[in-house]
Amino acid sequence: MAKTIAAVMVEMLVQAGVRRIHGVVGDSLNGLVDEIRRSGKIEWIHYRHEESAAFAAGAEAQATGQLAVCAGSCGPGNLHLINGLYDCHRSMAPVLAIAAQIPSMEIGTGYFQETKPEYLFQQCSHYCETISSAKQMPRVFQIALQNALGKQGVAVITLSGDVSSETVDETHLIHPLFLPKPVIRPADEELQQIAQLINQADRITVLGGSGCAGAHAEVLQLCEHVKAPVVYALRGKEYLEYDNPYGVGLTGLIGFSSGAKAISRAEVLLMLGTDFPYKDWYPAHAKIIQVDIRPEHLGRRTRLDMGVVGSVGPTIQALLPMLLPKTDRSHLERSLEAYQESRKELDSHAKGDENDGVIRPEYLTAVLSEQAHPDAIFTCDVGTPTVWAARYLKMTRQRRLIGSFTHGSMASAMPQAIGAQLAFPDRQVIALAGDGGFSMLMGDLLTIYQYNLPVKLVIYNNYSLGFVAMEMKVAGIPPFGTDMKNPNFARMAEAMGIRGIRVENPADVPEAIDEALRHAGPVLVDVVVNPTELSMPPKIQFQQAWGFSMYMMKETLRGDLSDVVETIKTNFLK
Numbered sequence: 001m002a003k004t005i006a007a008v009m010v011e012m013l014v015q016a017g018v019r020r021i022h023g024v025v026g027d028s029l030n031g032l033v034d035e036i037r038r039s040g041k042i043e044w045i046h047y048r049h050e051e052s053a054a055f056a057a058g059a060e061a062q063a064t065g066q067l068a069v070c071a072g073s074c075g076p077g078n079l080h081l082i083n084g085l086y087d088c089h090r091s092m093a094p095v096l097a098i099a100a101q102i103p104s105m106e107i108g109t110g111y112f113q114e115t116k117p118e119y120l121f122q123q124c125s126h127y128c129e130t131i132s133s134a135k136q137m138p139r140v141f142q143i144a145l146q147n148a149l150g151k152q153g154v155a156v157i158t159l160s161g162d163v164s165s166e167t168v169d170e171t172h173l174i175h176p177l178f179l180p181k182p183v184i185r186p187a188d189e190e191l192q193q194i195a196q197l198i199n200q201a202d203r204i205t206v207l208g209g210s211g212c213a214g215a216h217a218e219v220l221q222l223c224e225h226v227k228a229p230v231v232y233a234l235r236g237k238e239y240l241e242y243d244n245p246y247g248v249g250l251t252g253l254i255g256f257s258s259g260a261k262a263i264s265r266a267e268v269l270l271m272l273g274t275d276f277p278y279k280d281w282y283p284a285h286a287k288i289i290q291v292d293i294r295p296e297h298l299g300r301r302t303r304l305d306m307g308v309v310g311s312v313g314p315t316i317q318a319l320l321p322m323l324l325p326k327t328d329r330s331h332l333e334r335s336l337e338a339y340q341e342s343r344k345e346l347d348s349h350a351k352g353d354e355n356d357g358v359i360r361p362e363y364l365t366a367v368l369s370e371q372a373h374p375d376a377i378f379t380c381d382v383g384t385p386t387v388w389a390a391r392y393l394k395m396t397r398q399r400r401l402i403g404s405f406t407h408g409s410m411a412s413a414m415p416q417a418i419g420a421q422l423a424f425p426d427r428q429v430i431a432l433a434g435d436g437g438f439s440m441l442m443g444d445l446l447t448i449y450q451y452n453l454p455v456k457l458v459i460y461n462n463y464s465l466g467f468v469a470m471e472m473k474v475a476g477i478p479p480f481g482t483d484m485k486n487p488n489f490a491r492m493a494e495a496m497g498i499r500g501i502r503v504e505n506p507a508d509v510p511e512a513i514d515e516a517l518r519h520a521g522p523v524l525v526d527v528v529v530n531p532t533e534l535s536m537p538p539k540i541q542f543q544q545a546w547g548f549s550m551y552m553m554k555e556t557l558r559g560d561l562s563d564v565v566e567t568i569k570t571n572f573l574k
Contacts, residue, residue: 002167002168002169003165003167003168003171003531004035004165004166004167004168005031005131005134005137005163005164005166005167005168006031006032006034006157006164006165006167007035007038008137008138008141008168008171008174009032009035009098009137009141009164009556010032010035010041010042011039011174011420012059012098012138012141012145012174013042013069014039014041014042014453015174015176015177016067016145016177017040017066017067017075017108018029018067018069019042019043020042020043020044020045020060020068020069020422021036021042021043021070021098021550022045022047022053022054022056022060022068022069022070022071022072023044023045023047023050023053023059023070023071023072023098024046024047024048024049024050024053024072024073024077024080024418025044025073026072026073026074026077026100027034027073027161028073028100028101028102028160028161029072029073029077029098029100029161030161031161031164031165031319032071032098032100032159032164032449033135034058037478041065042197045422045447045451046380046447046450047447048133048152048443048444048446048447049080049265049441049443050070050072050077050080050081050084050459051080051081051082051083051084051411051415051441052084052119052414052415052418052441052443052444053070053072053081053084053269053445054070054081054082054083054084054085054087054088054095054097055070055084055087055088055404055411055412055415055416055419055421056084056346056415056416056418056419057069057070057084057088057097057423058085058087058088058091058093058095058416058419059093059379059402059415059416059417059418059423060397060419060422060423061088061093061094061095061421062091062093062400062402062418063400063402063419063420063423064423065094065252065267066094066221067094067095067096067145067148067149068093068094068096068097069096070085070095070096070097070098070204070402071098071100071571072096072097072098072099072100072375073098073100074099074101074114074115074160075102075112075113076100076113077100078097078099078100078115078117079115079120081097081099081408082121082124083154084409084412085097085121085124085125085154085301085503086123086407086409086413087404087406087407087409087420087499088124088153088154089124089126089153089154090124090406090407091404091405091407092153092210093152093153093154094148094149094152094153095148095153095155095480095557096144096145096154096155096156096157097125097154097155097157098156098157098159099119099121099156099157099158099311100159100160100161101117101158101159101160101161101163102114103160103161103162104160104162104163105162107160107246107338108403110217110416110480112564114213116407117130117156117158117441118158119131121154121156121158121365121416123169125151125153125154125155125156125490126147126148126151126155127143127144127147127148127155127156128155128156128158128373129143129156129157129158130156130157130158130159131157131159131163131293132160132161133164133169134163134166134167134169134212135165135169135170137168137170138170138171138173138174138278138521139173141155141157142174142175142177143331144156144157144171144463145177146177148177149177149179149319150178150179150180150190154278164502168259171321174441176240177201177317177542179282179520183311183314184293184309184310184314184315185310185314185315185317185318185484186291186308186309186310186315186318186347187316188301190306190308190440191294191308191315191318191319192322192483193306194224194289194306194308194319194322195319195322195323196362197268197287197305197306198226198268198270198289198323199267199323199324201267201287202228202266202326202328202331203232203268203331204218204265204266204267204268204269204270205229205230205262205265205266205268205269205270205331205335206219206222206223206228206229206230206270206272206335207230207231207233207251207263207269207270207271207272207274208230208232208233208236208239208272208273208274208278208312209233209235209236209271209272209273209274209275209276210229210233210236210239210273210274210548211236211272211274211291211293211311211312212232212236212239212240212272212273212274213238213239213275214239214312215272215273215312216239216240216242216243216244216397218312218313218316218317219240219272219312219316220244220245220246220318221316221320221345222319222320222323223246223332224246225320225323225325225326225503226323226325227326227327227328227331227332228248228270228328228331229245229246229248229262229331229332229335229336229339230244230246230247230248230262230280231246231249231250231255231259231262232249232250232259232275233246233250233251233252234250234252234254234390234405235388235405235406235422235512236273236274236390236403237250237273237390237395237400237402238395238399240397241394242395242399243382243397244395246332246336247339248262248335248336248338248339248570249342249343250337250390251263251276251281251390252276252281252289254296254346254386254387254390254391255281255390256339256342256343256346256391257338257342258335258339258341258342258343259339260337260339260547261335262282262338262339263281263282263283263286264283264332265331265334265335266283266286267286267287268286268287268288268289269282269286269287269288269289269471269514270289270291271288271289271290271291271292271335271513272312272315272316272459273291273293273304274292274311275292275297275300275301276301282301282302287305288302288303288304288305288306288307289304289305289306289307289308289447290307291303291308291310291312291315292307292308292309292310292372293307293309293311293397293436294309294389295309295471296484301470305346318377341526343465346362346391346392347366347473348395349362350362350363350365350392351365351422352367352506352507352510353511357505358506358507358529358530359503359504359506359509359527359528359529360506360529360530361384361385361388361460361462361529361530361533362388362391362392362533363506363509364388364458364460364509364513364527364529365388365389365391365392365393365432366392367509367510368393368430368432368458368513368515369392369393370392371398371513371514371517372430372517373427373428373511373517374396374398374399375396375398375399375401375427375428375431376399376400376427376428376429377399377400377417377420377421377428377429377430378393378399378400378401378429378430378432379401379402379403379412379416379417379420379429379430379431380402380403380405380411380413380431380432380433380440381403381404381410381411381412381413381432381434381436381438382408382409382434382437382462382467382503383410383434383437383465383466383467383468384411384434384462384467384533385412385413385433385434385437385460385467386403386405386433387408387467388460389401389403389432393503394546400420401417402420403416403483404528406492407483408432408522410436410437410440410453411437411438411440411441412437413431413432413433413434413437413438413495414431414432414433414437414438414441414444414447414448414455414457415431415444416523417431417455418447418453418455419458421453421454421455422451422453423548425453425454427543428456428517428529429453429455429456430454430455430456430457430517431455431457432458432460433457433458433460434459434460434465434466435458435459435460435461435464435484435486435489436464436465436466437486438457438459438489439484445457445493445496445498445524448498448522449498449522450494450564452456452522453522454519454520454521455522455523456516456522456523457522457523457524457525457536458513458516458525458527459489459491459524459525459526459527460527461486461526461527461528461529462528462529462530462531462533463477463483463485463486463529464482464483464484465484466531466533467480468482469482488502488526489502490502490524490525490526492524493524493526497551498521498522498523498524499516499521499522499523499524500523500524500525500526500535501515501516501523501524501525502526502527502528503525503526503527503528504528509527510554512525513525514525539551541565
């Protein structure tokens with residue numbers, strides 16, 4: 001019996017292990033959606049906004065390592081996918097997007113809702129093609145799936161509704177997807193060059209990123225062999241922080257001073273699976289070696305002395321026999337001591353009994369970390385929620401941390417929590433949402449309600465776009481356009497049928513979080529946090545300190561100047 005393009009697509013997605021499609025229905029998607037209904041093997045998850053659907057698909061893909069799918073109807077429908085797909089692609093999440101198109105006979109006429117999705121999605125995908133005839137099936141669809149999984153990113157298929165109803169003649173061409181897992185390591189000559197650079201140095205520091213996934217043991221073995229501290233980029237935190245006696249924290253804008261110092265003091269910086277983007281945090285005089293699975297990443301952030309292509313685990317295994325064991329632990333011990341000092345300073349802010357009635361976001365995050373399950377999945381919005389997650393969430397072997405860490409989009413935490421919870425219905429999923437990010441895609445709180453997902457939404461409610469306001473202060477100007485007039489989000493959640501908890505006193509934080517985590521269904525915890533809490537980077541440039549000083553002077557000249565001096569000392573001179 002002949003099958004339609006839509007039916008063949010659904011059949012192939014089932015064979016690829018896809019269990020759900022995230023999207024918003026529309027008439028141009030009717031053929032596909034009806035085949036999903038007929039199949040009964042794929043669940044259609046209905047969102048209020050397609051951007052949320054794309055974020056959720058990306059989180060599902062990152063949490064499971066498997067293909068996830070999202071879909072949007074023609075014109076504005078699939079346009080709404082773009083921001084979420086950019087995040088998926090830059091996060092290397094294997095996601096297939098199905099972008100429906102207007103009736104094929106109307107393409108090129110300026111028809112209602114007409115766009116050119118085959119052009120629009122090219123910059124956020126590895127593969128973007130239009131199926132305009134049944135004769136292209138199943139090959140084009142298979143190529144799209146293979147690209148998404150094989151290259152770890154987004155593939156987009158554009159399809160008119162009328163074309164999706166055409167029948168496919170050559171279904172015998174359908175074959176399983178191939179998921180090769182090659183062992184990739186540099187050539188021996190390249191490894192010898194790396195070994196020579198490391199063997200000649202006394203102070204080696206490792207900087208690890210998301211490419212260290214699955215290589216925790218190898219990284220620790222390397223650190224012990226050459227007595228190196230390991231600094232992690234944000235996307236490497238979940239893979240390197242736990243059970244790590246060599247860890248000295250993060251670097252960069254949201255890191256610790258200990259991480260920045262361990263890098264600045266190194267004679268050799270060994271970058272493992274990281275594309276850490278901030279050039280100002282790389283050492284000025286050290287030899288720099290980069291190991292990355294993607295050759296195009298080599299040297300695009302900083303000057304390199306050696307760059308090689310390889311997976312982190314196999315590369316370390318091949319490199320270790322060439323390295324001379326080191327006995328001098330002075331650089332390592334100095335870095336670990338600096339980390340303990342940094343950790344002590346950070347933890348001093350994470351207390352609930354010294355806040356004079358104001359809830360510090362650091363304290364809230366520390367409580368969440370302490371009370372959450374060992375295998376909890378955390379998502380976080382960009383801005384200050386990411387800062388607090390990076391500094392105060394403690395990773396375990398089973399915990400995950402997902403955010404828009406490369407694309408840097410607002411509003412990702414809640415929809416990513418939806419995708420993670422759908423993939424793992426029995427695990428705790430906790431979203432650390434900013435009030436600005438949450439309210440941007442607030443409509444999909446109804447998606448959580450509709451599917452009764454036990455997501456725990458914790459809103460850091462400071463009535464402000466907090467990180468933007470801080471950036472303005474650093475630039476020496478008063479914040480402008482950053483204030484937000486928020487409702488009582490907990491009452492709003494209750495009106496929707498979701499458990500809502502409002503917290504305004506630090507003494508109530510532990511009990512509120514405990515209640516939320518024990519509740520069987522979804523919970524929104526609206527926490528009014530200190531709006532003046534500063535999240536400063538570990539390395540302050542003079543211009544930043546001067547800019548903040550000028551802001552403080554402008555804002556407080558009518559007050560006691562000693563307060564200004566004390567604030568500057570507290571935030572910049574430690």
